[in-house]
Amino acid sequence: MGAVAYYLALPFIYLISYLPFRVLYLLSDLMYLLVYRVLGYRKAVVTGNLERAFPEKSADELRAIRRDFYRYFCDLSLETLKTLTVSPGALDAHMSCGDLSAFEHFYRKKQSVIIVMGHFGNWELCGAYFSQLPLHRLYVIYHPLKDRRFDRLFYRMRTRLGNRLYPMKGVFKGMLRDRDKLTATAFIADQSPAPANAHWMTFLNQDTGVFRGTETLARKLDYPVIYLSVRREKRGHYRLHSELLVEHPADLPENALTELHTRRLERDIIAHPETWLWSHRRWKHQRPED
Numbered sequence: 001m002g003a004v005a006y007y008l009a010l011p012f013i014y015l016i017s018y019l020p021f022r023v024l025y026l027l028s029d030l031m032y033l034l035v036y037r038v039l040g041y042r043k044a045v046v047t048g049n050l051e052r053a054f055p056e057k058s059a060d061e062l063r064a065i066r067r068d069f070y071r072y073f074c075d076l077s078l079e080t081l082k083t084l085t086v087s088p089g090a091l092d093a094h095m096s097c098g099d100l101s102a103f104e105h106f107y108r109k110k111q112s113v114i115i116v117m118g119h120f121g122n123w124e125l126c127g128a129y130f131s132q133l134p135l136h137r138l139y140v141i142y143h144p145l146k147d148r149r150f151d152r153l154f155y156r157m158r159t160r161l162g163n164r165l166y167p168m169k170g171v172f173k174g175m176l177r178d179r180d181k182l183t184a185t186a187f188i189a190d191q192s193p194a195p196a197n198a199h200w201m202t203f204l205n206q207d208t209g210v211f212r213g214t215e216t217l218a219r220k221l222d223y224p225v226i227y228l229s230v231r232r233e234k235r236g237h238y239r240l241h242s243e244l245l246v247e248h249p250a251d252l253p254e255n256a257l258t259e260l261h262t263r264r265l266e267r268d269i270i271a272h273p274e275t276w277l278w279s280h281r282r283w284k285h286q287r288p289e290d
Contacts, residue, residue, distance in 0.1 A: 025235065096239050102242040111182075115187065121232055127186070139165065
């Protein structure tokens with residue numbers, strides 16, 4: 001069944017990826033009507049997440065954020081498929097650099113770094129664009145898909161312009177192996193970790209378990225940690241901004257870095273809530289009783 005689905009979907013995936021951006025957004029408008037207006041994809045999840053995150057907002061304000069999120073979610077989905085065939089020139093037309101001085105500083109020092117970010121803005125286009133910058137070689141952590149055909153497809157999508165991947169279970173081993181290289185390893189740290197292994201804190205007005213892997217590896221390797229924000233300037237146009245969070249993570253108290261990067265992401269989400277991934281069941285776990 002997996003093979004049949006893959007070979008049926010593949011021509012449509014590539015067809016979408018070859019569409020010009022202006023046509024892509026016309027298709028996204030149609031997709032929005034289907035996903036939001038007709039199917040109501042994960043509407044209860046999105047609504048509940050927004051209500052708990054922003055209890056101070058009115059029902060009309062929350063509906064407006066929800067509507068804008070679904071419009072953006074459709075853009076994001078099709079833009080991600082676009083990375084299968086997008087050219088460096090097209091990336092330059094849709095992505096730009098804000099303050100990347102943190103990367104430039106450590107690149108000149110020949111110091112590898114860790115990137116921490118969230119599902120905010122288009123992280124897939126960001127990765128493709130970063131590969132074209134005269135900075136560190138980007139390594140992205142990924143979770144291999146169960147279907148090996150789709151896994152190969154997404155692997156190719158994320159590496160075709162020069163980036164490299166670490167499988168989630170082999171990150172530390174891979175980073176140790178590559179210590180002689182000048183790398184930037186990207187952690188998307190707003191996922192839902194196993195409750196017992198999480199650091200628990202208040203995030204968007206909710207008791208939240210936060211992934212501790214970023215801090216654990218940063219402290220072990222003592223790599224500088226840079227927060228990377230992908231801000232949407234207008235439809236289809238993004239700007240990257242970097243901010244050095246800490247140069248020597250090993251000097252910080254335990255959990256301080258986790259708190260720091262989570263608070264920084266929270267600021268971005270509050271400022272531009274429509275471009276975060278509200279359809280993710282971020283709060284599906286509860287704090288362990290002990």
